[in-house]
Each structure stands twice: as structure tokens, then as C-alpha cells.
Amino acid sequence: MAWYDEAVFYHIYPLGMTGAPRYNEYGEPVERLNKLLPWISHIKNIGCNAIYIGPLFESVGHGYETTDYRKLDSRLGTNETLKNFVKECHSQGVKVIFDGVFNHTGRDFFAFKDLKEYRENSRYKDWYCNVNFWGNNSYNDGFGYENWGGHDLLVKLNQKNPEVINYICDVIRFWVDEFDVDGIRLDAADVLDFDFMKALRRVANDVKPDFWLMGEVIHGDYIRWANADTLHSVTNYHLHKALFSGYNDHNFFEIAHTVKRLNDMCGGVFKLYSFVDNHDVERIMSKLSSPKGFAPVHILLYTLPGIPSIYYGSEFGIEGRKAHGGDADAPLRPELDYENWTAAMEDNTYVKFIKVLGAMRHKVKALSYGDYREQNLTTRQYTFSRSFEGTTVVVMVNNDDNGCTMHGGAPDGTYKGVLSGRTINVCGGGFSAEIGGNSGEIWVPEHILSDVEVLEMVADISEEKPVVVENVVENKVETVAETVAEPVVEKSILEEIVEVAEKQEEVLAEAKEEKVDAEDKVLDLNKPYEEMTIAELQASILAKMAKNGPVTEDMKRTVTVNTHQGSLLNWVRSFN
Numbered sequence: 001m002a003w004y005d006e007a008v009f010y011h012i013y014p015l016g017m018t019g020a021p022r023y024n025e026y027g028e029p030v031e032r033l034n035k036l037l038p039w040i041s042h043i044k045n046i047g048c049n050a051i052y053i054g055p056l057f058e059s060v061g062h063g064y065e066t067t068d069y070r071k072l073d074s075r076l077g078t079n080e081t082l083k084n085f086v087k088e089c090h091s092q093g094v095k096v097i098f099d100g101v102f103n104h105t106g107r108d109f110f111a112f113k114d115l116k117e118y119r120e121n122s123r124y125k126d127w128y129c130n131v132n133f134w135g136n137n138s139y140n141d142g143f144g145y146e147n148w149g150g151h152d153l154l155v156k157l158n159q160k161n162p163e164v165i166n167y168i169c170d171v172i173r174f175w176v177d178e179f180d181v182d183g184i185r186l187d188a189a190d191v192l193d194f195d196f197m198k199a200l201r202r203v204a205n206d207v208k209p210d211f212w213l214m215g216e217v218i219h220g221d222y223i224r225w226a227n228a229d230t231l232h233s234v235t236n237y238h239l240h241k242a243l244f245s246g247y248n249d250h251n252f253f254e255i256a257h258t259v260k261r262l263n264d265m266c267g268g269v270f271k272l273y274s275f276v277d278n279h280d281v282e283r284i285m286s287k288l289s290s291p292k293g294f295a296p297v298h299i300l301l302y303t304l305p306g307i308p309s310i311y312y313g314s315e316f317g318i319e320g321r322k323a324h325g326g327d328a329d330a331p332l333r334p335e336l337d338y339e340n341w342t343a344a345m346e347d348n349t350y351v352k353f354i355k356v357l358g359a360m361r362h363k364v365k366a367l368s369y370g371d372y373r374e375q376n377l378t379t380r381q382y383t384f385s386r387s388f389e390g391t392t393v394v395v396m397v398n399n400d401d402n403g404c405t406m407h408g409g410a411p412d413g414t415y416k417g418v419l420s421g422r423t424i425n426v427c428g429g430g431f432s433a434e435i436g437g438n439s440g441e442i443w444v445p446e447h448i449l450s451d452v453e454v455l456e457m458v459a460d461i462s463e464e465k466p467v468v469v470e471n472v473v474e475n476k477v478e479t480v481a482e483t484v485a486e487p488v489v490e491k492s493i494l495e496e497i498v499e500v501a502e503k504q505e506e507v508l509a510e511a512k513e514e515k516v517d518a519e520d521k522v523l524d525l526n527k528p529y530e531e532m533t534i535a536e537l538q539a540s541i542l543a544k545m546a547k548n549g550p551v552t553e554d555m556k557r558t559v560t561v562n563t564h565q566g567s568l569l570n571w572v573r574s575f576n
Helices: 032-036 039-045 077-090 109-119 162-179 195-209 237-248 251-265 290-305 341-348 349-363 446-451 454-462 492-524 534-547 554-561 565-573
Strands: 010-014 050-053 057-059 064-071 095-100 153-157 184-188 213-215 307-311 371-377 381-388 390-398 404-409 413-417 423-426 430-435 439-445
Touching: 032 077, 064 077, 064 162, 064 554, 077 162, 095 162, 162 195, 162 446, 184 195, 195 213, 237 251, 237 290, 251 381, 290 349, 290 390, 290 439, 290 492, 307 534, 371 404, 381 404, 390 404, 390 430, 404 413, 413 446, 423 430, 430 439, 439 446, 439 492, 534 554, 534 565
Parallel strands: 010 050, 010 307, 050 095, 095 184, 184 213
Antiparallel strands: 057 064, 371 381, 381 390, 390 439, 404 430, 413 423, 413 439
16 A cells, blocks of 8 residues: 555646746746645645646746756746755645656757757757658758647657666656655656656656656556556546536436446556546536536545546636637636635635545545445436445435435445435445435445544534635636525535535526627627627627528537637638
């Protein structure tokens, strides 16, 4: 058993969270990383005991076009700044893993600068893939090379070159010696050379006990990357997609099928890195069809096999959608000023919910090590168990707006619901329980929750408190409504979170209607197409469609989801 087997991660994109400038001017270091120091106690308080942070090292812009692997990005501070950050994390019992961008470098990296200057005579010409001196690139260097993702800014390293392998291995040793890092998340691991990853694994085994290698892999047979010879774990994009679409489509079969497929794929050994959002994909609250999905989705994140992770800010329920244009990911990586979020750390309902899930995860070892058995499954209800060393935990999740009776099986005994505080007695191996709409429960043997802190936490979140509705349209929390004073009645965190989600849903619906009304008032379909807004182009297309016959709801949806101006311009011009 290693530390990462029981880890709950908090994922930080530091350039965004600290409000660093978009582009690096390579000036005097600014110690923005220190802005994250007060967040460590919050991270620990919500039950996270590990941080995945990055990219960190000197780069041109977004961090993945590395200039220097041995120097903290000057927009974040100095190496001493990073050393102190890791030291403070460790002092609070929090492990730290860095983002390792080893598939490619930026164009300001020393080896590529040498290549530009000396061309055929550069000793580093074989450090990069498919360098040719009869071609060219988008920067007009007079030579070509292989890039990553179609971006000439990201020059692909030749991972078969022994010099490159040794260089990157030395970088890992440096990170351990200099910063005491506990592991590395390998960027773009699904395109890394396998022999290269094996070399990194050998270094990982030597530099530090339980040093963890986790790779970014989107699709494919995960066992190819996560095994005894290469990486310890990979990102579980299969489950990520299933969690939000399974909720949105009222299709728990998709989630259960994905879990079974992953189980078959990995031989029943689950150590995959699970998440519902990250720095590359839209926030979970922007992907869910309703804020009420927050509870069921996160119950599954914390109880299904895998190592759960929370992306910074999502514990508050903030939204974030990709933008259009050159900096599409910027809305996913906002600045969060600690002082603006201190009240939400205590009062925000979503935070309280995540806090309970985190405490429960650490207390109940079956959720880290236990097997998985599906018990009951419909499109909207899902019951499964996790068992380890004689302890069985039963998880029930309801994906319907209405409450229902759900059934489960467990060894006889007394069980307590972590989220409601209810107690049930199991006799004959089976039991039934009422589960509210868009809710769930985690049934744990009562003796496991005898810890005073856990009981106090459950009691605390079950008390009636003023309901704060989180309006997260602009990535900030605002109080938009409060409950009317009523007699104090004990209320579970599940009831509270559904109530908040319903009020938030109302707020978002009203905001959407106001936006539509405002757009309708200013639509001008008589001006040139080139001068039209997105809404005007969409309206013009629908008007032209209507001249050709009835416009169906599917046709309307196809038009309204297209928000690309260039595409809409071509579309509207295509009509006769």
C-alpha cells in the first residue's frame, strides 16, 4: 500500500489560479505562487491529501511550451518559492506531484535555439523528431520538424535518443533533490514512447519510495500504459465522460458499463486517476444538465474504483466553458483570490458536501482498496458495493427528480448513512432505503464512523443553516437568496444541496431568459452579414430555413449550438 492508493487529489493550474500574465516576458520573478499558500489548509480541510500542480517551469505562455525544466516560471517566482510551497504542503500532510511536459519543448528551449542557430551543425539536431533542412515551418525557420497537435510552438522531442532520455531522467532527479516532489503527471502520455516511459519508471523506482507516475491518456486500452513496467496510473477519461453524460441522459447503464469495461481492461486492479473536470475540459457545473447533478456525480466520483480528484474552484460549484478563439481554455483556468473565497469555504453548500465525501473516503478503506460489485441497476437508480477485509460499503444513487425505494445487499449488522446520518439494521443480507431525488447514500458499518471528528462533521452539515444560492455564471459566488426564518428542523446535506441546486437552477434559467430577451430586442436582420452578431446570424439562418419548409426542433438546436461566426457566415451565404 502506497500513499497514492488512499489519495484524494486537488488539481491546480497555477498560472491561472494566481492570475499570472498570459505571456512570459522573462523579467524579474514575481512570487505569485505564494498566493497558493493559504489555500493549502482549505485543500486539507475538504479531505484532499495530495496536490497535482502544473505546469510550473519556465515557459512562453500557457506553460506547456517549456523553456527551462530546472527553473520555476518567473511569473510564479523562483526555485526557492516552489521549494517552500512543497515544504509547506508536506508539513500539512499533503503530497505534491508536478506536471511533467516531456513530449515536447518550446522554441525557446536551449536545444531548439541551438538548432535554429547552427542548423545541420547543431549537436542537438537529433533531439527532435523528423528534423529536415529542405522543408520549412510556420515560423519560417528554413527547416521542418515534427510538432505536437499541429502546433509548431510545441516541438516534439525524440524520446528514442539516449541523450534526451538521460536529460529528462536527470530532470526528474533534480526535481526530487531540489523540490522534494512526490510524483509526476506526464503530459500527453498517450503519445510518449513506451521505452522512454520504462526509463522514467526505473528512475521513479530509485529516486524516492512510492514515487508516483501518472500519465495523461485520453482513450485506449489503459493497461498498455498503467502496468508494472511503465506508469502507475493514467487519467480516466472513459469514466469522466460516462459520469456527466450518464447523469444528463438518465442512463446509469453507461456508467455501469464503463466501470465493467475498465474492470475487464485492468484486470480488476483500479488505480486510475478519476475526475469530473480539469484544466482541459469544461467545468462539471457547465456540463451537467442541472446543478442538481452535483451530488449524484460526486458521490460516484468518490465511491467508484479509482483515485478521485477535484479541480480547483469546482468544489464551490463554479462554471467554466471553453471560449472561441486563440485562448479558448482561459475560462477554465480563472484566477481565484483567496480573500474572496474565505466565506464560501465555510458556507458554500457544495464545499460542505465535498468535505464530507473527503472525510468519508479517508475513513472507509473499502473505497480505496475494495472490490466492486454491481447490485441493482436501472437507467435512473444505481446500487453497488465495495468490500475490503470483511467490511462492505453499499452505495445508492438516484438520478431521478423524485425519491424512490432502493434495494441493496450487505452482511447483517447496523449501518449508518454517511450523508444523512440515518441508521439501518440489515437482517438476512438485504435491505431497502428511501433515497431522495437527485441524491444518494453511502451505507457504512456503524462502527467505522465512530470517530468523533466524522460524527461531528455529519452533525454539523445536517443542521439547518441559511441557504446561500451560488450564482456562478461569472465564476464567482454571490448571495442571491436566503431562506425565510422557520422553525429549526434537522436537514441533511443532501436535502440542503438539492435545495441550493434548485434555487441556482432558477437563477440560471432567469438569467438565460433575460439574455435571450435582450438579444431579441437588438436583432437587426437587415444589415450586412459581416456586421451581424452571433444571434443575428442564427436568426437569419432560421428565417431562411423557414422559407424552405417547417423548421423542426432538431433544426433549431443545430443552429443555436453553433456559435462560430465564420461557420455561421458560410452557412447563411449558402442559401439561394
